[in-house]
Amino acid sequence: MRHENGQWVPYAFKGTKWQNIGAEKRRIYQLNAYRVLLTRARQGMVIFIPEGDPNDPTRPPIFYDPVWDFFKACGLAEIKP
Secondary structure, X not given: OEEEOOEEEOEEEEOOEEEEOOOHHHHHHHHHHXXXXXXXXXXXXXXXXOOOOOOXXXXXXHXXXXXXXXXXXXXXXXXXX
8 A cells, every 4th residue: 555646556466576466356354454443452552654765676775755744644653672
């Protein structure tokens, strides 16, 4: 799931790359699955957002930085190792 232009866009990892999910029913299902996961914590929750890596074609920063920026703007606190 990526945050692009102010909206959530679901992607699936196929083979060696990320692909946009084209089927409307599947997109809606994935968006709802994320909504459910993010609203069910009772005692707290840890959300792991990998750091983008320009040397890894599966983790370019342009995919991950907007997600982190969104959650940080919502008040998510960073846990430092």
